[in-house]
Every structure is written in C-alpha cells, then in structure tokens.
Amino acid sequence: MSQSLHLFSPSSSSVALPKHSIRFTTSVSTSNRRFPVPVTSFPRRCCLAIRASASASSDPKVLETENGKPEVLSHVTASPEPSTVSSDSASIEVDAVTEVELKENGFRSTRRTKLVCTIGPASCGFEQLEALAVGGMNVARINMCHGEREWHRAVIERVRRLNEEKGYAVAIMMDTEGSEIHMDDLGGAPSAKAEDGEIWTFTVRAFGSSRPERTINVNYDGFAEDVAIGDELLVDGGMVRFEVIEKIGPDVKCRCTDPGLLLPRANLTFSRDGSLVRERNAMLPTISAKDWLDIDFGIAEGVDFIAISFVKSAEVINHLKSYIAARSRDSDIAVIAKIESIDSLKNLEEIIQASDGAMVARGDLGAQIPLEQVPSAQQRIVQVCRQLNKPVIVASQLLESMIEYPTPTRAEVADVSEAVRQRADALMLSGESAMGQFPDKALTVLRSVSVRIEKWWREEKRHEAMELPEVGSSFSDSISEEICTSAAKMANNLGVDALFVYTKTGHMASLLSRCRPDCPIFAFTTTTSVRRRLNLQWGLIPFRLSFSDDMESNLNKTFSLLKARGMIKSGDLIIAVSDMLQSIQVMNVP
Numbered sequence: 001m002s003q004s005l006h007l008f009s010p011s012s013s014s015v016a017l018p019k020h021s022i023r024f025t026t027s028v029s030t031s032n033r034r035f036p037v038p039v040t041s042f043p044r045r046c047c048l049a050i051r052a053s054a055s056a057s058s059d060p061k062v063l064e065t066e067n068g069k070p071e072v073l074s075h076v077t078a079s080p081e082p083s084t085v086s087s088d089s090a091s092i093e094v095d096a097v098t099e100v101e102l103k104e105n106g107f108r109s110t111r112r113t114k115l116v117c118t119i120g121p122a123s124c125g126f127e128q129l130e131a132l133a134v135g136g137m138n139v140a141r142i143n144m145c146h147g148e149r150e151w152h153r154a155v156i157e158r159v160r161r162l163n164e165e166k167g168y169a170v171a172i173m174m175d176t177e178g179s180e181i182h183m184d185d186l187g188g189a190p191s192a193k194a195e196d197g198e199i200w201t202f203t204v205r206a207f208g209s210s211r212p213e214r215t216i217n218v219n220y221d222g223f224a225e226d227v228a229i230g231d232e233l234l235v236d237g238g239m240v241r242f243e244v245i246e247k248i249g250p251d252v253k254c255r256c257t258d259p260g261l262l263l264p265r266a267n268l269t270f271s272r273d274g275s276l277v278r279e280r281n282a283m284l285p286t287i288s289a290k291d292w293l294d295i296d297f298g299i300a301e302g303v304d305f306i307a308i309s310f311v312k313s314a315e316v317i318n319h320l321k322s323y324i325a326a327r328s329r330d331s332d333i334a335v336i337a338k339i340e341s342i343d344s345l346k347n348l349e350e351i352i353q354a355s356d357g358a359m360v361a362r363g364d365l366g367a368q369i370p371l372e373q374v375p376s377a378q379q380r381i382v383q384v385c386r387q388l389n390k391p392v393i394v395a396s397q398l399l400e401s402m403i404e405y406p407t408p409t410r411a412e413v414a415d416v417s418e419a420v421r422q423r424a425d426a427l428m429l430s431g432e433s434a435m436g437q438f439p440d441k442a443l444t445v446l447r448s449v450s451v452r453i454e455k456w457w458r459e460e461k462r463h464e465a466m467e468l469p470e471v472g473s474s475f476s477d478s479i480s481e482e483i484c485t486s487a488a489k490m491a492n493n494l495g496v497d498a499l500f501v502y503t504k505t506g507h508m509a510s511l512l513s514r515c516r517p518d519c520p521i522f523a524f525t526t527t528t529s530v531r532r533r534l535n536l537q538w539g540l541i542p543f544r545l546s547f548s549d550d551m552e553s554n555l556n557k558t559f560s561l562l563k564a565r566g567m568i569k570s571g572d573l574i575i576a577v578s579d580m581l582q583s584i585q586v587m588n589v590p
C-alpha cells in the first residue's frame, strides 16, 4: 500500500500508477456517529483508511443506450439500441455531442464554457435546431418578447423531440418580456431605416393595416405623458437616436439625430439633460400581467430555466420562486436574474443570492449605464456569481457582426475571449442565432474560441487565486464545500483525467464547477431535469444514471458503462466525490 502515498505528491502524476485503484476515505468518530471530513483537514482523532478496491465487475453487456446518432454509437454492439431514451437502472445517458467530443478529443480538451442560443426565425426549424445541437448548443433560449405562445410551444416541442430521438440534452430557457418600453413589430417588416433629420411619429394610437409612413407604435400607454419636448429617445440603447420635438395627443413627433436600422420590438429608453429618465421604471412591475401568463406557460411546458428581465430587487425573485414551488412540485425550474438595469446593479448581491443564476444582459445594461462602465459591471457580476456559487451567462452582441457576415470582427473574438477568461459559465447568442444569416457559424466561433482560450489558460497555469467564501449555512454544507474544494485542488495537483461527482440535487456538482478545476467534471445525477439544468454550469458533463448509496457499486457500474461506450479506459485516473458518502476517492479506472 505504500505506493498509495505517492498520490499525495504533485510529482506523482508522472509516476507509473498502481495497478489497483486507491481509495482514500477519512472519517472521524464522535460517540457513535461518523462525520466524514475532507482529507486536507485531519482532526487529531481521525483515522486514514487506505484500501485497494476491487475492479469493476458488472457485465458491460447490460449496457443500454438512448437512440443516438448512428456514427456516434456505432461502436456499441453489446445490446440493440432502444428507440426511446431508456430510464432503465442499467443505463447511462449523456448527450450525443459530448460523447463524440470525449472520444475524439479526450477528457482534457472538452469545452468547459457552456453555450446558449436564442431561437428565432433563423433557427426554429427541426433541422436548424439539430444543427445547433450538433454545434454544441447546451441551452435553447426563447424570448417571450417576440412571437406568439404557439410559436414558442412548437420550438419547445422540437427541442424535446430532438433530445428524445437523437440523444441530445438541450435545456430550455424562457425569458420574460418584462415591463420595458418597446416598439411594435413594424407591421411584420424585418426592419425600417431611419435617416438623419427625418421626422418620425411614436404613438400609442392603434392602427389597423393602414399605418401611416414613419409611424411606430409604442407598447406603453403612458408614453406620450411621460416624455417631454427636448428629451432624447434611444432605440436599442442608442443604435438609433431621436429628439422629441412635439407632442400632439397620443402622438410624439421626433427628429432622427443618429440614423440607423429600427428592428421589430426594439427597446426604447429616454434621457433628459443627459441622464436616463428612470422614474417610470420604478412604477412598472418587474413581472407584468402578460409575464405571469408566460410564466404559467413555461411551467406547463416544463422549461428548465426562467430568466426574468429587468429585475430590480431580490423580492421579485423570491416571489417567483415560491410561485413556481407551489405550482410545480416535481419539476424544479431554475430562476435566472437578468442584470440589465441600474437597480439590479445596486442590489446585485441580494438579487444573485436569491436567484439560481444570473445573466449579464449587456444590451439593455448598456442603455442604462454609460457604455464604458459595462465591462467592469460584467466583471463584477461574473465574480459575485462565482462567489455565491450561481451560474452566470454573458450575453448580447458577442458576435453582433455575424448577424450579417460569416466571420466575426477581431474585436468580437477578443470580447468572447475575455468572457471565457473571466470563466463565466456560459456565453449567449441573441440575434446571431435568432435572426442572423449564420447561426451555425456564430456558434462554431463561440465553441472554438472557448476551447482555445480555456486551453491557453490551463497551459499558462494561471490558476487564479479567487477567494471563494463559504456559501452554505449548515455544518453538512461546510463539509461538502471543503470536500469539493479539496478534491478540485487534488485533481489539479495530481493531474487527474476527470472528477466524478454523484449528486441527486446537483449541488455537489456546482461546488466542484465553482472551483474551475483543470479537468472536466463528470456529474452523475438521477433525474433528467437536474441533468438538463447542470448543462448551464462551467465544466460539468452531466450524465443521467440511477445509483444507490453504495459508492463502490456506483463506481463499478459507472466504469463498466462508460468503458463499454468507449468514454473512459483502464488506467484513467479519477477522483470521485458524492453527496451520499462524504469522502474523496482517488483511483485508476480498473
């Protein structure tokens, strides 16, 4: 057993590894209860038990797979493939794209940064969705600001069908519209051009088919009342600008001062004497009556995430979370706070603490704070999320030019790189995938830049020393955190191939992800919904697997299933943790 001690030494990763797998389990006896403790902090009375474990003995022939893409699973000959996803206790489910990636590139170079694609007219068809899934889309986002509910229902149905029939695990995120002021849909026109000096009318008056030229409907009844002559009207945070020159009843006449393209339902803000007019925002609810109906729709459809636009305080998040809990007992929908207003920045910590994740919604944020403050706000939001252990998405204009062009600008690539370097959990495409000409190409750019920057980061060994404060409130939470922190550190020092985590709720997986270790994290969870939700978190490769409280048998079962699928091989070094048995196990795949 003396060779096991080598495993504590960082240099041992290059040493020939022992034939038997080694397991470290530390436990301390307190009266007749056993409190497992992390290996890094041995109380004086603790005993260190090191023993060799038996090699996996389960028969690989019991393997069943979901119906994956033929070329992906062609090597699996052990059993016929069922036509639907199997929830059999002897099966393991991982999405088809990850499986290919693991086999082609090995563990180390799998992508850690997750990708979210907004679905719109350019990406809503079954084949288009499939192309995005193949390209690495982890989460499909639908924005209730646009389109009818029936359109969104059809998209959700297609994504679900794609998952079931083709073996993907794409999660669904639904964004609420929020009480923002925006233009109408331009009567169905894709865009309208506003030229310098032109006079346009913004109005709450409803027109049928006979809308006068250069007239835009506004969705907020109080619009004419709220604006004042001389105000500056910003479309999409300043992509196009107007000056208010006259008010005639419900009509507001404006002169274009910065020409540009008006897009359907573009957001409107106005500023007076150089600062944003915000009084009105305080009056409007974060979740409007229409949003509540959309939320009911999302709950009924079983979406995985609901992202709330223009969050102002933690209160609304708590309100929504208790509503969801009362409405959907079995499906736990995660609530994401979109940070896109001054108020959300003011109450950032408490909002993120209350939420299950956050989005740096730079589009509207850039209309609310000076543009030059957006990068530091992004960094702060990413950092707070990491500290509070919540996934964070960096969104908007990452590859804006790719709406029209097949290659990104160098500046866009640098922006994406910066978000990856900050180790955000996920990057998001908006118009690029919803209505652009090159959704797949844009996704490819996100994917390749992510993989390259992650690799660079690891090669440079620039482990950032971010202080990660304790997030849990109970003693048992503290144990889990200590275990994950230690396991991630050991994984880096020993150069292991993968971390394995067996987790029912996903919490232990998120604690490992938070440490941003060098190796990928295989997260085994029992339910499909938790598995889909883990899709948003950095470095996690979620698997669905039914497992017991017996870690030895769980490991054996996992090894044999993964080996049969060609996803791991004998000799790979792994570290396993679980939320059933509070221990860290270091072992070679038998």
Ligand SMILES: Nc1ncnc2c1ncn2[C@@H]1O[C@H](COP(=O)(O)OP(=O)(O)O)[C@@H](O)[C@H]1O
Binding pocket: 118, 119, 120, 121, 143, 145, 146, 147, 263, 264, 265, 266, 267, 363, 430, 431, 432, 434, 435
């Ligand atoms: N469901 C949809 N139907 C039609 N167009 C959509 C849809 N979703 C998104 N889009 C288009 O993609 C653009 C970018 O999407 P997104 O960032 O979600 O919205 P916005 O820019 O309005 O905040 C939108 O401006 C809109 O033109």
Ligand SMILES: C=C(OP(=O)(O)O)C(=O)O
Binding pocket: 143, 145, 175, 309, 338, 340, 360, 361, 362, 363, 364, 365, 395, 396, 430
């Ligand atoms: C992501 C954002 O929200 P939406 O696309 O709904 O405006 C944003 O404002 O950046």
Ligand SMILES: [K+]
Binding pocket: 145, 176, 177, 178, 180, 309
């Ligand atoms: K919106």
Ligand SMILES: [Mg+2]
Binding pocket: 309, 340, 361, 363, 364
């Ligand atoms: Mg927004």
